Amino acid sequence: MGRPCRQLEAAAARAVLGAADTLLFDCDGVLWRGDAAVAGAPGTLARLEAAGKRLCYVTNNSSRTRQAYADKLRRLGFPAAAPRQVFGSAYCAARYLRQALPPGAAAYVLGGAAPLDPAVRAVLVGFDEHFAYAKLCQALRYLLRGDAACLLVGTNRDHRLPLEGGAAIPGTGCLVKAVEVAAEREAFIIGKPSRYIFDCVVSEFDIDPARTIMVGDRLDTDILMGNTCGLTTILTLTGVSTLEEVKGHQESDCPARKNLIPDYYVDSIADLLPALED
Numbered sequence: 477m478g479r480p481c482r483q484l485e486a487a488a489a490r491a492v493l494g495a496a497d498t499l500l501f502d503c504d505g506v507l508w509r510g511d512a513a514v515a516g517a518p519g520t521l522a523r524l525e526a527a528g529k530r531l532c533y534v535t536n537n538s539s540r541t542r543q544a545y546a547d548k549l550r551r552l553g554f555p556a557a558a559p560r561q562v563f564g565s566a567y568c569a570a571r572y573l574r575q576a577l578p579p580g581a582a583a584y585v586l587g588g589a590a591p592l593d594p595a596v597r598a599v600l601v602g603f604d605e606h607f608a609y610a611k612l613c614q615a616l617r618y619l620l621r622g623d624a625a626c627l628l629v630g631t632n633r634d635h636r637l638p639l640e641g642g643a644a645i646p647g648t649g650c651l652v653k654a655v656e657v658a659a660e661r662e663a664f665i666i667g668k669p670s671r672y673i674f675d676c677v678v679s680e681f682d683i684d685p686a687r688t689i690m691v692g693d694r695l696d697t698d699i700l701m702g703n704t705c706g707l708t709t710i711l712t713l714t715g716v717s718t719l720e721e722v723k724g725h726q727e728s729d730c731p732a733r734k735n736l737i738p739d740y741y742v743d744s745i746a747d748l749l750p751a752l753e754d
């Protein structure tokens with residue numbers, strides 16, 4: 477049986493939220509779009525927090541710090557969040573490299589060409605709007621160096637970042653792919669749908685997957701990660717993915733696509749508000 481992807485009406489929402497103690501939120505397309513909060517979203521999170529839920533923020537964006545996310549949440553009127561509630565792919569990549577590399581080893585972060593540093597034991601590919609052929613060359617030189625194994629790590633595979641009005645810019649996935657093709661090997665991916673980013677949350681908080689909800693706007697990252705990790709998944713329609721896409725997955729015979737179907741959907745997370753009022 478596939479997941480039903482039912483609209484989460486107030487009565488069901490009360491039960492679903494009641495059975496959860498932690499909610500993980502993707503940010504862009506869920507809490508805000510660009511620099512404007514989704515209408516009703518700050519109030520919804522305030523009620524969730526007042527109801528004793530633990531809120532965490534899980535984002536593939538690698539270009540902002542935990543503190544920057546905490547600041548943006550406050551600026552847009554969301555309940556105050558501590559930086560440790562924020563799990564971005566840059567923070568989690570740093571954590572991964574700290575564990576995977578020997579002490580004193582360095583990483584080449586796609587960001588600047590320089591003489592080869594003998595301490596480099598990893599190439600990390602994140603969002604880089606100044607990506608250039610010279611950096612690709614530098615990354616390949618490290619990855620081909622024969623004297624030591626060099627890890628290849630990507631913050632995420634998002635291939636496109638949507639802008640308002642149907643426009644888009646190429647995402648980090650394009651840069652990861654370029655390095656992978658050059659190096660003829662696959663990168664280890666930190667962000668959603670990789671479960672590594674969820675493991676980071678688990679390592680810092682006492683999380684029971686059966687009592688955790690993942691709320692996201694993308695089927696191929698947020699929902700896939702939530703389903704893979706055994707979480708309850710809610711798709712919100714204020715961002716990238718549509719019910720048409722869900723339908724396509726439901727009608728497909730491909731078993732892998734079943735993991736892209738959420739348990740529930742809402743038009744906006746503000747729809748959860750009635751379930752939180754008594």
Ligand SMILES: [Mg+2]
Nearest residue numbers: 502504505693
């Ligand atoms: Mg999103």
